[in-house]
Amino acid sequence: MRQIWKSFRALYFASLMMLIGSGLLSTYLGLRLAADHVDSLWVGALMAANYFGLVLGGKIGHRLIARVGHIRAYSACAGIVGAAVLGHGLINWLPAWLVLRTIVGLGMMCQYMVIESWLNEQADAKQRGMVFSGYMIASYLGLVMGQLILVMHPSLGLELLMLVALCFALCLVPVALTRRIHPAPLRPAPMEPRFFIKRVPQSLSTVLGAGLIVGSFYGLAPLYASQQGLSTEEVGLFMGCCIFAGLLVQWPLGWLSDRYDRALLIRSFAFCLALAALPLAILPQVPLEVLFIAGFLCSLVQFCLYPLAVAFSNDHVEADRRVSLTAMLLVTYGVGASIGPLVAGVLMKLFGSQMLYAFFSFFALVLVWRIRPKAVTNLHQVEDAPLHHVAMPDSMSSSPLVAALDPRVDEHVVQEQMCSPPMPDVPEGPETDVESESSAESDQPPEDPDAEREKSFTEARP
Template structure:
């Protein structure tokens, strides 16, 4: 495995530095506003702006990469992100911070797209799963390390913003110094929202609920912990512990997902999440040991929802549509993660900090009500379902292009969906091709109507 990861060390390092900076920035801003007695609505709005930037960057990133190439796009966005991070220290006007957070999200999404397209270009088909796992580990490890910096440097001064900017500056080095051939720029795969809303409605509902919960967690959990009386070092430990739970659960989750009905698992995890969050939702103040224990358990459960929904959806979508499916899931997640922190911030402002975990519990119960395993018809289930579970990262740590690294996506299926045409914009031979999607409405209509009846049909609603 080390030999497979070795050629990608530079890209893993770039992802690691990006996520250290991103994780530290989110927690720092929440704690900074909490120290200045700013209500949770603004803290939630900052995280919502970040996710809005991520979603927007997924659309604009392809155009930028297609116009100037991968390295120029990456270095441009990294420079802009550095400037936006430092801008938080120059301006105290909160509406300006919203704009800066959106710019950070937009720039990071473009950086994700460059790294992921490069990984996909250089990874052999049989190694894609291992390369993908290395990218995930680097990303989540970066998020955890970003929180632990607060343990070593608890003062909420401008030094932390300088550290964030330093991380984004260092992530420039491995990409700017690469001698590898540039990958061909990709245009976004067709989203086909109506198709997926009809084909996998329960998976999309789960992803939306996961975005609402996890987006609120990243933005407002530091504020909640601060209002529980935790010091800056303890808040960093709390957040690091919770994010580490999300990484820790992925492997046992994959074992369960490959052996049991995924709709039942989603509903079960959602129910457990609703129950687990109740102690922190009911009591305004809890002991430190209980806060860490329950917080770890809640995070363990909430980070299960997106990977399960992704695997469940892939079971019912043809291989040639899986790149589009992942893009649709990430956008749906981003929408939920943009709305969730705003709504939870309002609740925390009027009903206290414990409303954050009440928010988690409520939407987990909504998923219990919404996910109905008996409504799954299996009408469009693929031949080899259930597919091997792959722990897909969310839009906090990836772009829609991460779908091409998914080992369940056959390489030929990706080429069938994407078509290379000359691109006169590029000024170097390695940029002469541009990948664009093929859109054939007749084929889409044929696939919509060509479903195999596998298993039982208990209602007209399809998964």
């Protein structure tokens, strides 16, 4: 571990600085608008704009890196993000803040791609698990430290925006001064949404639900805590406590995920989330001790949904499609994280701040209804499944390239798919729905896609 830290400390430091700035900015904007008595709808819209920028950056980032190279793209995006952060202090018009938040999300996604490219190419195949864990720890630690800054500096002045911009300026230094080999050019992997909707529908439903819940948490939990009467220091402690719970639960979750049925675990954790959120959803005002305990318990289970869904979907998708699967999962998560804060913000505006956790409880119950372990037929389960659980950041702080760091994915397959151009759309035979009841009732094995593809070409030939 010491050797890994020595080899990748510059990239870990860059990730740490980025997440400190990102975590502090999200909470600061929520508290700033709450202090100005702005509707919660705007707070949710700002977080939705950030996630929309992250999803959009997944496409634009590839093109930018391919055109100007990794270091130039990273430097340009870090500068743009820093300028957008300072723009929040120069402009008080909320529609302009939506544009600035979108720019911040877009630029940060490009930065994540550059860092992950470096980690992937420099990591030995036998050390990818440790490298991946270090990247995850740096991400969560940065988010927690961003909240704790509010404890040390509770004033909501422009100094905090300057500190966020300072973090993005510092994250430039290790990448700009690196002497390592320039990573290979990037080519995006095709997502194939129709294939994954048929193959892993329950996993996609879980990822969408996780996006709705976690996206709303990051955007609106500071506002909820403020409306509960907490001071700025207490809001920082509350957010730091909840995010730390997300880091704390990953290792026990990995132990459970490798030993028990993952669909059953998803359903169980969703039910526990519905119960844990119930006190905060019912009571308009709760004591400070209850707020911290219930918030910590909710975070313990809500941050379990996305990693379990990722591992569950990887169990039923072949290795050569896992980079595409990761892109599909992140886009699905981003869609949920863009919609969730808007819907929850409207509910908080109409019915009170407690509707945030009522929103969590409702969608947790939807997942309990949607996830059916008995419907999983395992017809497409890969030979090396069940795959080992690897904790992943749930704050959308990763690009599709993070699949290349996952030690469950074969290194040569990933490099081949990431460096090859997308395959043309070819008609395929009907896919078996692995995680649906229709597949459970099917006795016929799925047709070979390669045979179907060859047949289609033969029929189309004059």
